[in-house]
Amino acid sequence: MTERHTPRTGFPLPWDFYASDGLTLARDLLGKVLVRREGERTAACIITETEAYMGVVDRASHAYGGRRTERTETMYRAGGAAYVYLIYGLYSCMNITANREGNAEAVLLRAALPAFGEEALLSNLRRSSRARKAVFPESPDGWSGKEWIRRLSGPGRFCAAMGITRADNGRILYEDPGFFLTDAGICPETVLSGPRIGIDYAGEDREKPWRFVWNAEADGWRR
DNA sequence: CGGCTGATCGTG
């Protein structure tokens, strides 16, 4: 858990990286590195799991049927914007918009591997756990190894670790020096797809295999 | 393990 160097992983990915359709972007995001600077602190992680939400015709999408509200407005932005919303009154979920303005396609970030700034990631997780302490007095502590990685899995936990909240909604990932994606030269090989999680209400779109998981360990990634 | 449950609040 020692910081050795700042990630010299190159430059923010440009706007056209996000210009493809949601399904393509969902796959392309695997292995990319999300970097977030907050003051002095920098945290970064490697994206390992995504879900595509395919606009106004997708029954699972917040924008289904062309729904345009204050919340969903961000989804209609051109590719490269962060769409962050609060779910169950407790957790933040982060999407990245895809395609052109008006398409309302977006990719939910569901899991990642810690890449840099583990001090910040860990303290963010501790803080978010503390919020639950009022209800569950026993606070988990001393996470390590497998347990630690597991804590970056799940859209809510991922956002909690990275410190992402609705304050980040609408940030443009290709022109924000404090919040961007970069290509670290990671090329995921072992990628599985399957149905999306938690969308039982989506009728015929429930089974669409629009969730993508990179099995990093199978490609030789160890900690 | 797997399945259930309750927390909690913005959005519509």
Next chain:
DNA sequence: ACGATCAGCCGA
């Protein structure tokens, strides 16, 4: 009311 969730607990 309800949800693109999570953690804890219970039973097997």
